Amino acid sequence: MEKVISGIRPTGNLHLGNYFGAVKSFVKMQDEYDCMFFIADWHSLTTHPTPEDIRRSVRTILSEYLACGIDPEKAPIYVQSDVKPVLELYLYLNMNAYLGELERVTSFKEKARTQPDNVNAGLLTYPTLMAADVLAHKADKVPVGKDQEQNMEMMRLFARRFNRIYKVEYFKEPESFHFNQKAVKVPGLNGSGKMGKSEGNAIYLCDDEATIKKKVMRAVTDAGPTMLNQEKPEVIQNLFSLMELVSTPDTYAYFDDQYNNMSIRYGDLKKQLAADINAFCAPIRERIQAYQKDEDYLNRVAKMGAERATAGAEKTLQEVRQIIGFGK
Numbered sequence: 001m002e003k004v005i006s007g008i009r010p011t012g013n014l015h016l017g018n019y020f021g022a023v024k025s026f027v028k029m030q031d032e033y034d035c036m037f038f039i040a041d042w043h044s045l046t047t048h049p050t051p052e053d054i055r056r057s058v059r060t061i062l063s064e065y066l067a068c069g070i071d072p073e074k075a076p077i078y079v080q081s082d083v084k085p086v087l088e089l090y091l092y093l094n095m096n097a098y099l100g101e102l103e104r105v106t107s108f109k110e111k112a113r114t115q116p117d118n119v120n121a122g123l124l125t126y127p128t129l130m131a132a133d134v135l136a137h138k139a140d141k142v143p144v145g146k147d148q149e150q151n152m153e154m155m156r157l158f159a160r161r162f163n164r165i166y167k168v169e170y171f172k173e174p175e176s177f178h179f180n181q182k183a184v185k186v187p188g189l190n191g192s193g194k195m196g197k198s199e200g201n202a203i204y205l206c207d208d209e210a211t212i213k214k215k216v217m218r219a220v221t222d223a224g225p226t227m228l229n230q231e232k233p234e235v236i237q238n239l240f241s242l243m244e245l246v247s248t249p250d251t252y253a254y255f256d257d258q259y260n261n262m263s264i265r266y267g268d269l270k271k272q273l274a275a276d277i278n279a280f281c282a283p284i285r286e287r288i289q290a291y292q293k294d295e296d297y298l299n300r301v302a303k304m305g306a307e308r309a310t311a312g313a314e315k316t317l318q319e320v321r322q323i324i325g326f327g328k
């Protein structure tokens with residue numbers, strides 16, 4: 001079975017965009033691949049989170065991924081900082097990673113521009129740590145969005161370079177895995193663009209019923225259709241796109257007909273959408289709450305993940321040390 005590894009940035013709660021755009025596919029992938037998911041807490045240090053932030057976000061991610069259906073028996077979830085051999089590989093890879101190429105990475109340049117007071121070495125070597133995470137497990141595939149493509153190219157370059165320097169065929173080049181072929185784009189509620197936490201237009205899986213209702217009822221609309229069967233403007237299409245994800249086909253067709261024959265009342269549409277989003281989120285929300293209270297279970301999941309990931313990474317590192325010339 002092919003090995004798939006995916007890092008999760010510990011940044012806030014999961015929203016519907018994350019769920020339909022990524023996590024839903026992860027849940028499916030765990031049956032088709034040998035999957036591992038890790039919480040990238042070392043990577044998160046580039047922005048200097050507080051210890052409380054780190055502890056809270058690790059617990060949040062674990063609870064939310066488990067609540068969405070990741071089964072830690074099938075697909076271990078581990079905390080990056082629990083798997084120490086990766087750090088050693090990071091050091092080795094850094095010795096053959098060059099300043100010029102690291103400085104040319106777009107995401108580095110962007111971060112350097114947006115946080116000029118904190119252009120730290122961790123930021124510069126983000127691609128070598130990402131490569132170490134994946135190469136330590138000899139993963140075949142890495143699910144990534146477009147923004148990570150360059151980091152994937154760097155990873156392949158580091159793998160090839162290691163093989164060339166030591167005259168071995170040791171690391172294979174991991175492939176980018178575009179699981180989201182159809183490119184599900186979950187829209188936001190503010191009329192344009194996609195749902196995102198920084199956009200302030202997101203509905204989170206942990207939002208309660210009243211919050212969901214408030215957010216949906218506030219969504220931007222227009223004055224209504226002025227012609228039969230007219231094309232929907234973006235603000236309205238967005239509500240229908242959300243409905244397509246969470247409502248039944250009959251409900252969708254009912255409101256679509258109403259739009260087309262110009263009898264639609266957006267208030268009714270929104271009430272239905274809010275109810276359907278809540279019906280979708282409620283069981284996940286309840287599971288999130290239950291997991292968050294069960295610290296023992298979360299610790300067990302993280303420990304189990306750490307043990308499996310460390311065993312695999314340590315085996316790789318034993319071989320890498322030999323290749324490099326360390327040990328007997």
Ligand code: AMP
Pocket residue numbers: 009011016017018019020021022144145180184185186187194195196197
């Ligand atoms: P982020 O936390 O914003 O980096 O998102 C993590 C992943 O969730 C992304 O790589 C996408 O696969 C997915 N995602 C986030 N927002 C959306 C959205 N509005 N529509 C579809 N997918 C999304």
